Amino acid sequence: MKKSDFKIKIALLSLIMALAIFLVGFTLYNKLSIVEPIISEISSIEAVKEVEVNKEKDYLIEVGLLKVNNFAQVYSDIKDILDSKLNGKAYELVIKDKPNLLLNESYTSLQPALYQALANHEYVWLNEKLAEIAEVKGISYAFFLDDNYLFIQLIDEENYIYKAIKHNKDL
Numbered sequence: 001m002k003k004s005d006f007k008i009k010i011a012l013l014s015l016i017m018a019l020a021i022f023l024v025g026f027t028l029y030n031k032l033s034i035v036e037p038i039i040s041e042i043s044s045i046e047a048v049k050e051v052e053v054n055k056e057k058d059y060l061i062e063v064g065l066l067k068v069n070n071f072a073q074v075y076s077d078i079k080d081i082l083d084s085k086l087n088g089k090a091y092e093l094v095i096k097d098k099p100n101l102l103l104n105e106s107y108t109s110l111q112p113a114l115y116q117a118l119a120n121h122e123y124v125w126l127n128e129k130l131a132e133i134a135e136v137k138g139i140s141y142a143f144f145l146d147d148n149y150l151f152i153q154l155i156d157e158e159n160y161i162y163k164a165i166k167h168n169k170d171l
Helices: 003-043 071-086 101-120 123-137
Strands: 048-055 059-065 091-096 140-145 149-156 159-166
Touching: 003 048, 003 059, 003 071, 059 071, 071 091, 071 140, 071 149, 071 159, 101 123, 101 149, 101 159, 123 140, 123 149
Parallel strands: 059 091
Antiparallel strands: 048 059, 140 149, 149 159
């Protein structure tokens, strides 16, 4: 074996080891300085049942919630934590709720009114429509609106659906 062949093998081995060390370091950094603090802080919110954080291209954060009185506040608290921990990195927040057939049917029947209200900024009308559907279906509901999202909660005893729908800021 030539001396130059030996140097090339040593250089390649060094490169592979450096790359492996970098990947392990990056994975540890990501887990210890981003993922674990997110899980810890979101889990400290009283209404949170479970939190999962996955990283592919962007972060995917799945949060399972218990039954809450004010979904808008819980969602805003979660978003604040994510915005502060991820410092502008892209993420998707998925809320896991506990639906049943009645709630799914109710939400499906609400969708045309929901999109009409979003398109025409008819939020008072939407609240009235929600009240009608809730009364007919025998469920309860809550409706919240902020500068960025329209929040809907549909509740049937121990089951619930939570929806946060981004809307045009021009209220």
